[in-house]
């Protein structure tokens with residue numbers, strides 16, 4: 449057995465389709481370092497952080513240190529490539545999500561949505577200035593699109609306005625759910641130009657006059673990541689801080705589609721976390737004189753959880769291959785997000801049931817995965833909105849309205 453095979457066996461024992469075999473040795477080494485870091489630094493405290501709604505100190509900085517955009521381990525055999533491989537990116541999200549879904553969301557809003565808002569929305573100069581700093585975690589970002597009254601219908605429904613005044617813009621309105629805005633250095637925020645009626649993107653800073661951010665309290669899912677409300681009261685933004693390539697909702701949609709795959713990867717990792725927690729539990733918990741792992745009805749549910757996971761891993765890996773080949777499309781992405789989130793919900797429910805009463809106690813990992821699955825089901829396009837994308841492709845009829 450090669451060193452890589454040995455590492456894979458320990459790192460991803462649940463990968464019964466041997467998908468991770470397609471990773472390079474360097475990528476596997478990197479993922480092992482990541483997993484070791486998560487386990488050694490945060491395993492003992494993760495459930496307490498969930499209960500107390502606190503972010504593990506240093507997580508963002510630790511991820512930055514791993515240098516997951518530029519680490520030479522990720523470019524073996526693909527020297528000259530601009531980004532690590534898409535399959536690696538699947539396993540990066542998967543591995544963090546398997547540990548905790550809030551932490552992978554902290555990462556996803558920064559390196560997915562936020563980073564891509566600058567990458568796709570910025571001018572050449574803005575990309576050159578921001579992208580290296582975002583990739584190294586020197587700067588932190590998020591993504592401010594959703595509003596208190598507009599979630600699924602943001603495409604035509606944004607109420608936040610931008611009014612041009614010479615070489616400045618005046619922004620008024622409100623945003624809701626924005627993950628990590630309170631700890632971001634720069635917030636890409638979307639508002640409708642009152643003159644053209646089309647959305648534009650602006651770089652906002654939390655400390656700016658007129659920006660008020662508060663943390664949404666009492667969430668029953670993703671308690672570790674702070675989601676925020678942002679109020680904007682005559683916030684002044686210079687034209688040079690407008691994301692120059694965001695001039696319609698189509699431009700925003702490009703960012704959303706590029707990161708929707710990431711959410712299907714997170715859903716897959718969360719299924720693996722739920723399976724691991726449940727498998728560990730059944731081998732310890734005894735009823736009627738023996739471990740519950742020895743009962744057929746328990747094994748059938750574990751088998752279903754493994755089956756759901758294997759389906760999701762295959763779907764995610766194929767999505768990653770399509771991205772790598774430039775064949776990525778909206779319907780494939782919506783299908784993966786919709787199905788993986790649906791199967792995640794089913795898996796965590798089975799896992800929670802298998803835990804009996806302990807399954808509703810936050811000291812057991814399954815309770816965290818069970819609750820967090822609800823957020824995955826809703827964000828990056830709800831189940832229904834992704835179904836409507838697929839339905840439109842199947843029938844040619846748009847049924848959103």
Ligand SMILES: Cc1cc2nc3c(=O)[nH]c(=O)nc-3n(C[C@H](O)[C@H](O)[C@H](O)COP(=O)(O)OP(=O)(O)OC[C@H]3O[C@@H](n4cnc5c(N)ncnc54)[C@H](O)[C@@H]3O)c2cc1C
Nearest residue numbers: 591592593594598599600625626627823827828830832848
């Ligand atoms: C934990 C969390 C983190 C988030 N982070 C961010 C973030 O960082 N940045 C950001 O911009 N946003 C973020 N969001 C917002 C997220 O994208 C929205 O919650 C999502 O788009 C759904 O919008 P909504 O919650 O307003 O639900 P609504 O749009 O009000 O939907 C309510 C229900 O109606 C259904 N529905 C809506 N329209 C239709 C239709 N035409 N046909 C059938 N059913 C329909 C929906 O599917 C849903 O079931 C986050 C949300 C959550 C929960």
